[in-house]
Amino acid sequence: MKRHVLFASIPAWGHVYPVLAGLAELVRRGHRVSCLASASFASEIGEVADTVPYDSPMDSARVELSDMDTVLPLMLKETRASYAALDRVVREHRPDVIVSDVLAMSGWLLGRAHDIPVVRTWPVFASNSEFSLHQDYESRTDTDESMAVFFGDVSAFLHEIGLADEVSPEQFFDNEADRNIVLFPREVQPRGETFDSRFIFITPCIRPAEQSPExxxxxxxxxxxxxxxxxxxxxxxxxxxxxxxxxxxxxxxxxxxxxxxxxxxxxxxxxxxxxxxxxxxxxxxxxxxxxxxxxxxxxxxxxxxxxxxxxxxxxxxxxxxxxxxxxxxxxxxxxxxxxxxxxxxxxxxxxxxxxxxxxxxxxxxxxxxxxxxxxxxxxxxxxxxxxx
Structure with missing residues (x-):
């Protein structure tokens, strides 16, 4: 039976490239696949699936991405923009499943808002109760003050989309999915043996050669x-x-x-x-x-x-x-x-x-x-x- 899959990611090649072959295979099997695509990504995504265009704040951002005081507001702006675009798709042609990159909060939130199954993709190390990239490798630089401001802004956004009673601001980045696809072998994942059946580790989808002038x-x-x-x-x-x-x-x-x-x-x-x-x-x-x-x-x-x-x-x-x-x-x-x-x-x-x-x-x-x-x-x- 033909199904509709909606894919949400952020405009970053390290998050988009690893799934293109998988999305193309879903299309080959007869499913409809709609993919969020900013201007920088529309061409390559459009070669494998239907595009959901939107104006991404991340496409034009010139910020220091190691500074959470700038990254957090940018991620919220990105979520607002992508949520609006994806919500229109959901209302016009409800998908059977939403596949959402770990940093694409709009996909996870839409699943909660419309009661649609969500599959999370991990092009980066996955996290569970035994391993957290942010804690084990201190990959975040936020402060109590910056997080307080950020949570206040997230709370306002959750009120706007009608999820304030279901989702706390703290869950915006720290939430668990029941279904996860990890886009690399289990032995690469730190403490990989501790990840249960909710996490499926797959062979990476490697891009084909470009056959370039070089x-x-x-x-x-x-x-x-x-x-x-x-x-x-x-x-x-x-x-x-x-x-x-x-x-x-x-x-x-x-x-x-x-x-x-x-x-x-x-x-x-x-x-x-x-x-x-x-x-x-x-x-x-x-x-x-x-x-x-x-x-x-x-x-x-x-x-x-x-x-x-x-x-x-x-x-x-x-x-x-x-x-x-x-x-x-x-x-x-x-x-x-x-x-x-x-x-x-x-x-x-x-x-x-x-x-x-x-x-x-x-x-x-x-x-x-x-x-x-x-x-x-x-x-x-x-x-x-x-x-x-």
Whole structure:
């Protein structure tokens, strides 16, 4: 029977990319899938599902995302905007299930408001009574004062949408779902053995290769190190300079994704063994790389490991410290403690590249990721909660 699935996320690639293959599989199975899509994401989302357009405050935000005094009001603005757009869809064509990213509070709230089953997706570490990313890795910087103001604003919003009697302001971020899809293998999750049947861990949905114009350079550049700090904490000119210098000392090639805050000129004159771009065709780059030097975003880390290459993680926030700890414990990479010199980086790169036992572990893990049924597993999990 054809069903209607409504997907809500935030406009962040690390939260959208891991579900696209699963959403596409639901469409292939004959279901209608409607996806929240801001202007920056409408094109790629529209290739796999119907889009629910809205003006996202996060699309145009230029704030320090490590500062909760700015993040909390932004998240509430995002929730207001997305809730209004999604509520119109619910009233016009009621979905059978809402699939909601862990940070897309609008999806969870709509489920409560309209009594619709909700499945939560976790592209970041999941939380339960035994593990909390915020507590175990101190990933939040809020104060009692900022939270008091925030809870007051959330309370006003809950009154506006008629949920003040059902949902407390504290539940806006701290709530539990009965159905959860964790978008990576259980062994990557800290204390993964403590997560019960409410949590389904699936094979990651890895993006296909881009077949980009840079593909010729990437395929001819061996050995190759790919460098990225993601899309948020990437203003560190010195980090990119050190990585380029350290890798080049080994005679390797470097492809670096600088983001939109650092220009190639900032990094300095480089040789023809170095490719500097605001955005790299990341899957193309990783498929030809020998190593990845990264901030440790969970999605980008899984993409690297799916290609069988080790990751050197220089974490920028608490969540990424958790990823570094997990990957190091699995023997699939190492943590880089900043600051480090070019010589120190070169030594780590050489040591990891020459580690035959790590290479064997990486090959086994990559076979598991690439041989899985990520999109099918995601669709199976969603179909499992369709009302009878």
């Amino acid at each position: 593909l010729v350079w990437l395929s001819d550049s061996t050995p190759l190190a790919v460098v990225s700090l993601g899309t948020v904490f990437n203003e560190k000119i010195g980090f990119f300079r050190t990585c380029v210098e350290g890798v080049e000392r080994l005679g390797w090639h470097v492809a670096a994704a600088l983001g939109d805050k650092v220009s190639p000129a900032d990094v300095g004159p480089v040789s023809d063994r170095v490719l500097l771009r605001a955005r790299l065709p990341m899957i193309d780059a990783l498929r030809h790389a020998s190593i990845a030097i990264t901030h440790g975003g969970l999605t980008s880390t899984m993409e690297a490991l799916a290609q069988g290459i080790p990751v050197l993680i220089a974490p920028q926030i608490g969540e990424q410290r958790g990823v570094a700890d997990s990957i190091e414990a699995l023997g699939l990479g190492v943590r880089l403690d900043e600051p480090f010199t070019a010589d120190e980086l070169a030594d780590v790169v050489k040591r990891v590249a020459d580690d035959a036992e790590m290479a064997e572990r990486l090959a086994r893990f990559a076979r598991r990721l690439r041989g899985g049924r990520g999109g099918d597993e995601f669709a199976d999990a969603v179909e499992g909660v369709f009302p009878a």
